[in-house]
Amino acid sequence: MDMLESKSELREVHWLMDMLQSIDVGLMVVDSQCRLAIWNSFMQNHSNRRPKSVVGQRLWEVFPEVPEEWFRRKIDSVLLLRTPAFTTWEQRPHLLQFPSYRPVTGAASFMFQNTSFLPLVSADGDVNHVGIIIYDVTDVALSRADLESANARLENLSRVDSLTDLYNRGYWEQRLEEEFRRYRRVGTNASLVLFDIDHFKRVNDTYGHPAGDEVLRRVSEVLKVSVRATDICGRYGGEEFAVLLIDTTVDNALILAERLRLALAAESIETAAGTISVTISLGISQLSADVEDHERWIDTADQALYRAKRGGRNRSVVHQTDSAAE
Amino acid sequence: MSHAKILICDDSSLARKQIARAIPADCGVDITFAADGEEGLAVMRGGQIDLLFLDLNMPNLDGYGVLQAAQKEALQGHIVVVSGDIQPEANERVMRFGALDFIKKPVDADRLHAILDQLGITCAQRPETATLPPIEVAPMDGLREVSNIAMGRAADLLARLLGVFVELPVPKVDYLESGELQMALLDVAGNEDVAAVCQGFIGGGVSGEALLILHESSYSDLAALLRHDEELNDSSKVELLMDTAGLLIGAFMNGFSDQLDVGFSISHPKLLGRHADIAALIGRNAETWKKVLAIEVSFGIENYNTSAHLLLLFTEESMSSIISRIAYRI
Numbered sequence: 001m002d003m004l005e006s007k008s009e010l011r012e013v014h015w016l017m018d019m020l021q022s023i024d025v026g027l028m029v030v031d032s033q034c035r036l037a038i039w040n041s042f043m044q045n046h047s048n049r050r051p052k053s054v055v056g057q058r059l060w061e062v063f064p065e066v067p068e069e070w071f072r073r074k075i076d077s078v079l080l081l082r083t084p085a086f087t088t089w090e091q092r093p094h095l096l097q098f099p100s101y102r103p104v105t106g107a108a109s110f111m112f113q114n115t116s117f118l119p120l121v122s123a124d125g126d127v128n129h130v131g132i133i134i135y136d137v138t139d140v141a142l143s144r145a146d147l148e149s150a151n152a153r154l155e156n157l158s159r160v161d162s163l164t165d166l167y168n169r170g171y172w173e174q175r176l177e178e179e180f181r182r183y184r185r186v187g188t189n190a191s192l193v194l195f196d197i198d199h200f201k202r203v204n205d206t207y208g209h210p211a212g213d214e215v216l217r218r219v220s221e222v223l224k225v226s227v228r229a230t231d232i233c234g235r236y237g238g239e240e241f242a243v244l245l246i247d248t249t250v251d252n253a254l255i256l257a258e259r260l261r262l263a264l265a266a267e268s269i270e271t272a273a274g275t276i277s278v279t280i281s282l283g284i285s286q287l288s289a290d291v292e293d294h295e296r297w298i299d300t301a302d303q304a305l306y307r308a309k310r311g312g313r314n315r316s317v318v319h320q321t322d323s324a325a326e
Numbered sequence: 327m328s329h330a331k332i333l334i335c336d337d338s339s340l341a342r343k344q345i346a347r348a349i350p351a352d353c354g355v356d357i358t359f360a361a362d363g364e365e366g367l368a369v370m371r372g373g374q375i376d377l378l379f380l381d382l383n384m385p386n387l388d389g390y391g392v393l394q395a396a397q398k399e400a401l402q403g404h405i406v407v408v409s410g411d412i413q414p415e416a417n418e419r420v421m422r423f424g425a426l427d428f429i430k431k432p433v434d435a436d437r438l439h440a441i442l443d444q445l446g447i448t449c450a451q452r453p454e455t456a457t458l459p460p461i462e463v464a465p466m467d468g469l470r471e472v473s474n475i476a477m478g479r480a481a482d483l484l485a486r487l488l489g490v491f492v493e494l495p496v497p498k499v500d501y502l503e504s505g506e507l508q509m510a511l512l513d514v515a516g517n518e519d520v521a522a523v524c525q526g527f528i529g530g531g532v533s534g535e536a537l538l539i540l541h542e543s544s545y546s547d548l549a550a551l552l553r554h555d556e557e558l559n560d561s562s563k564v565e566l567l568m569d570t571a572g573l574l575i576g577a578f579m580n581g582f583s584d585q586l587d588v589g590f591s592i593s594h595p596k597l598l599g600r601h602a603d604i605a606a607l608i609g610r611n612a613e614t615w616k617k618v619l620a621i622e623v624s625f626g627i628e629n630y631n632t633s634a635h636l637l638l639l640f641t642e643e644s645m646s647s648i649i650s651r652i653a654y655r656i
Contacts, residue, residue: 077569081483083576086595091564114594135594 026096026113026134029120034058034075037129046098046111065097078117078130085117089141095134112141161235163213164220172234173294176244179232180294183287191253193243194301195260195282198313200239207273214271215278222267226260242298250286250318257282257316265314279314281305286319330355330447331374335366335392336381336408337496338471340463341431345379345408348435353447363387367395375403377445380425382409382416383474383496393423406441408433410478411494413485431475432585465645466499468652473497473621473638476581480636481625483577488551493626502620507639510622514539514635521563522598523571527579530588531647534618534640536579537598538571547632564597571595574625574636582638586651617642 020027021041028039036054044050049062060066078085087095089112098111114137120129159171167175176192183190197203197219204212216239223233223241232244245253261280269276283305291297304319311317332355336342342359349355358375360366364386370378382389389407396405407420410431417428429437442448474497481492502510514520519542526535540548548566549558572595583590619640626633640648 077487077573081487081573081577083483083573083580084592085572085576086568088564088568088595088597090597091561091568116594 024136026132026136028132028134029129030059030075030132032075032079032128034060034072036062042134046101047096063096066095074117075130078119079127082119082127084119087113087115089114089137093141095132100138107142108138111136112138164216164235166220166223166241167232167234169234169236172232172236172242172244175232175234176242176297177294179244179246180287180297188247189249189286191245191248191250191284191286192297192301193245193253193257193282193284194236194298194305195241195243195257195280196305196309197239198279198281198309200278203276203278207271207276211271211273211276215269215276218267218269219264219278219280222263223260226263227256242301250284253284253286254316254318257284261314261316281308281313282316283308284316284318330376330445332357333360333366333369333375333378333403334358335360335363335369335378335384335389337362337384338381338467338474340468340471341381341408341433341474343463345433345438348433348438349442350439353442355447363389363392367392370396370401370403371399373402377447378403378405379408379429380405382407382411382420383494385496390419390423393420393425397424404445410475412478412482413492414482415485415491431471431478463652465649465652469619469621469648470497470499472582472585472652473499473623475585476578477623477625477636479581480574480577480623483573484625487573488627490551490630491628493628495624495626498620498622500620500622501617503617507618507620510620510637511539514622514624514637516541518542521567523567523575523595524598525571525575525595526593527590529583529590530586530651532586532588532590532640532644532651534638534644536575537635537637537639538567538575539635539637540567540570541633544632544634547627547630551627551630551632567597568595570634574634578623578636578638586648587654588651619645619648 023040024042026040026042026046028043029037031037035056035058039051039054047054047062054062058068059071060068074085094111094113095115096113098113100108100110114135116131116133116135118131118133119127120131121127122129159167161168166172179190182188197215200212200215203215216235219241220233220235223243227233227243227245230246231248232246234242234244236242243256245256248256261282265277265279267277269278283301283303285297285300285304287297291300300319304317308315308317330353332349334342334345334357336345339361342361346357346359349357358369360369362384366378366380367387369375370392378392380389380392387395389409393405393407395401396403404426405424406427406429407425408429408431409416409420412430420428427441429441477494477497481494484490485492520539521542522537522539524535524537527533545558545563545566548570549562552566552569575592575595579590579592619642621638621640623636624633625636
């Protein structure tokens with residue numbers, strides 16, 4: 001009876017061992033000196049090293065990419081605390097550098113891995129060994145990366161005006177609001193430029209809407225090369241544009257506005273309907289303590305723009321309480 | 327000493343009953359109870375208490391407060407601390423504050439009897455634990471006490487690893503609806519960026535997940551304490567978060583599974599929303615569950631602006647298994 005029982009137990013252990021060998025997960029055991037004790041077929045096949053050739057060696061001797069100091073610390077803490085430790089591919093893409101083995105559908109050049117370090121209790125209750133489990137999470141990592149880039153594309157789509165490639169009004173206003181709050185907090189300089197293409201309706205009426213679109217695109221391109229990388233440009237309305245200038249006084253904003261106005265006035269815009277020249281009018285306002293919110297800030301720039309239009313167009317006007325500077 | 331007066335001061339009715347039950351009935355002692363430090367101190371001030379069994383983590387006034395007041399006012403009576411907070415520093419502190427002895431929870435009857443002997447409170451018979459009458463205890467209170475002990479173990483490991491004193495609260499145990507859980511998470515997050523690690527666990531009819539939440543501002547202290555020399559960048563922060571989570575969740579779950587006598591299968595940790603809105607992540611799944619049983623523990627580190635929040639969320643179905651396991655174990 002005992003014989004039979006132990007026979008069937010032996011058979012079960014054999015089955016379990018068989019499965020541990022063929023499971024698609026790396027299994028190895030190291031001792032307190034980080035020397036390898038066993039490893040399963042997954043480890044053998046992915047590293048192309050037979051168990052015999054690695055047993056007794058320290059893990060970093062077999063895999064030079066394993067940082068010795070880091071690995072020792074991990075093993076020591078698992079043995080000391082008797083709690084498991086883990087790594088994810090997000091923190092450390094892999095513990096062991098296994099090349100990708102699926103030539104066609106394996107889109108990464110190496111295997112992304114999650115690992116678990118488990119304290120192993122011996123028969124006498126001591127913990128002198130650590131079991132290391134290696135999971136292949138390449139597909140998870142890649143689909144996460146795909147998802148993130150898709151989300152980034154979607155986010156960009158919802159922020160950007162498709163014709164001009166500038167920020168759309170919604171997102172630009174959001175940035176303006178953030179900058180306004182930052183100003184309230186730290187009190188740095190910030191200026192706002194609103195501008196508008198003079199007599200744009202006439203362009204559309206004379207040359208047609210496709211040519212009008214061409215003009216809008218060209219104005220946006222000139223705008224983009226005239227500002228700094230930190231300035232935030234948006235298409236505010238049909239032919240109205242807005243630029244948020246961070247860390248900029250009104251004097252510097254006026255310099256930028258004039259440079260843009262002169263550059264555009266000198267521009268001959270080639271369209272299918274003919275060559276078109278346009279001018280712009282600009283309103284400038286520096287943020288000051290008496291401005292209650294970001295909408296009032298826009299109002300002040302809008303008032304300056306209105307004065308530029310009334311003053312004969314093709315000019316920059318700075319918002320001031322009493323006078324207009326040109 | 328005949329008819330010694332014993333006071334048991336603990337916010338957990340389970341802990342109070344466990345201590346009372348361990349005191350043999352034929353000792354001829356009068357036992358009174360207090361449910362928090364303030365109440366306990368009032369009884370002590372009334373005088374005639376020979377021996378106080380005192381818990382440390384309690385609402386209103388904690389055990390340290392009681393010890394200090396008793397020392398200052400030179401109150402009569404010996405004080406023995408009975409606590410799940412097994413950090414070496416906690417032990418040293420209570421002895422410094424005049425405690426006679428320290429017994430770790432769950433209370434060991436032999437240790438308790440040795441103390442009674444030492445004080446000359448003699449009892450003819452010591453009942454076997456198996457023959458003791460069962461304790462009637464409210465499930466939530468039982469779970470709070472089990473959590474308290476598991477929390478103490480986790481804090482002990484953290485304290486030893488970092489060489490610090492870990493400040494422990496009274497664990498919060500409650501049923502939460504999905505909206506309430508989001509509120510609780512927002513409360514934990516405050517106005518700061520937070521990151522969290524989540525690990526699922528299942529075993530013995532009990533299942534759920536453990537969340538370890540860390541504030542962005544805690545990383546630099548943790549890095550210094552763990553002697554991580556590398557510069558703090560995104561991946562070294564994830565490493566810190568993973569190490570802290572592995573330690574606290576691992577130790578808490580060990581303590582929990584020992585007390586409930588369940589071996590849990592624990593999943594690989596999952597990183598949740600770094601720099602993201604955690605409440606939104608939880609909300610995503612809000613339709614699929616109605617109610618969870620939540621245990622919330624905040625570990626603070628003395629003299630550091632660092633805290634880690636551990637949240638254990640159990641499925642509603644786990645509760646009956648938890649209750650019967652607690653009832654069986656005590």
